[in-house]
Amino acid sequence: MNNFTYQKVSNPNDALNKISKNNAANFIAGGTNLIDLWKYNLAHPKTLVDINGLNDYKIIKEDEHGGLFLGALATNSDTAYHKLVEERYPLLSKAILAGASAQIRNSASNGGNLLQRTRCYYFYDASSPCNKRNPGSGCPAKNGLNRIHAILGTSEDCIAVFPSDMCIALAALEAVVHVKSPDGEREIEFSNFHRLPGDTPELDNNLKVNELITGISLPSEGFAENYSYLKLRDRNSYAFALVSVATGMVLENNKITKIRIALGGIAHKPWRVVAAEEFLVDKSPTEENFASAANMILKGAKGFGKNDFKIELSKRAIVRNCIMALHPESQRPGAQPSL
Template sequence: MNNFTYKKVETINEAVQEISKNKKANFIAGGTNLIDLWKYDLAHPESLIDINSISTMKQIKVLESGGLSLGALVTNSDTAYDTIVSTKYPLLSRAILAGASAQIRNSATNGGNLLQRTRCYYFYDKTSPCNKRNPGSGCPAKNGLNRMHAILGTSESCIAVFPSDMCIALAALNATVNVSSPNGDRKIAFTDFHRLAGNSPEKDNNLEHDEIITGLTLPNEDFSQYYSYLKLRDRNSYAFALVSVATAMKLEHNKIETIRIALGGVAHKPWRDFEAEQFLEGKEPNRENFTEAAKMIIKTAKGYGDNDFKIELSVKAIVRNCMMALHPETQRPGAQPSL
């Protein structure tokens, strides 16, 4: 039995003071991933700090800059269906609605979505070695069942993938993560928040133990005209991505002014290739150019047997999603994209 203490806090300052007292304390909000980890005997918190009463983290508001602030305690559902989000940042709305089930989205919070852990089978199987769970014990996925595993940014220590859909869109939208600690506040660029496995696969992100995610900031950029989120999976719902792609694009005189392409299901973190994005700027938005960029994004990919198919699939998914971004109306439920 895992005995634990429980305390409800009402302010950010109270939350960070409490978490700093105990290295084995955990914040709890929606709890959709923490409870799973607990049930599988993978998490053993000595103290739960309930942050659901912190009202300042439950808001979605337009900033003076024209950007948008998303509170860390706003649920995934409320974020996806918010009028401003769905109008100005529809890519984020689409990505959120591609993930989990409605019941989970109604409980899961924006901050918690960033902190969810991998769904690697070996990580969840306590009878198997796993460097992410037990550093130094090995990574059986490399020579085992690895169909769902990473092809980009892998290391000898780990080939697990990050499971979020929401975070792939946030990476494409250049979001910023706002955090607080007893030492003050700081901002983390979204592309710097999550980590590659390297030699420390047990570390999923660059958040310190005594820090709390207070919210996210979306810059004042309008990608509402050309965007798409494509999630390829084994079944149409309640399944994690084999490969997912978020594309946000701006066109000027039929040339690509700006483009962001982020991939999920292929790495230990949301994956972007800035060189490929720069290659596309100033070029026509056509299949040929998208294919060349896709090959650039995947050029360092490495398969481990069962997941070799992801390399070719990723190229096709990138091209298809970029073409879909030219016609977002084809993404309506039941609509068929003209590719």
């Protein structure tokens, strides 16, 4: 029996006040990951602060800069199927719909998506050592079952990967995360939101204690004309990515004027290499150029035995996805990407 206190709030200051006064309290919105962690005896909240009554954070609207604001409490489904998201940010819609099941997307919140924990087998096995759960206990994945694990940005302490699909698209779109605390509000560039493991693998992101995600801002450029999201996985539904790629680009006169490429399933955070994107600017969108960029993105990649295949798979996925972005219609079932 897990005894806990349940409290509902209707304004953010009340929510922050309750959390700041109780170290054993957790915010809960959709709860899709928290309940998993709880069932596996990895989370032990004594108080749940239900923030679903914060209706201002459920809104999706255009902002004053020509971009789009996604409320942290809007569900993944409401976001993916929102008219403005489908029309102006189809890359994000595709990525969200590639993740989880319809039932989970109907409950999962945008803010919660950013806060997912890794799906590493050893992390979820409370009887195994794990530096993310118990710093200093070890990382058995390095010499164990590591097929799904990271090949970039790893450390001696952790080779886990970040599981979100939505966040890979947000990284490519260069989103901004809005947070609120008792000390005020601040914005975090998406590239700085999640962390690499380093020697503190227990920290997944750069949120401070008692901060609440209130929303996500998207810039005006949504790559609506040329985009693609590719998710490679062991089965076609309800599986986390072995490798995923989000690509958005702008073309003029058959030259790339802007491109963003983000990868998932290969690191502790969404992975981008700005130098590779800059390399492609003013070049023709050819398989050869995309392959050169892929080599730059995977520079320094290291497998741990059972996940060595991910290095070559990632390179091929980048090339394939960039080609698919030239013809977004190629993403329809049964279609074949081509130059």
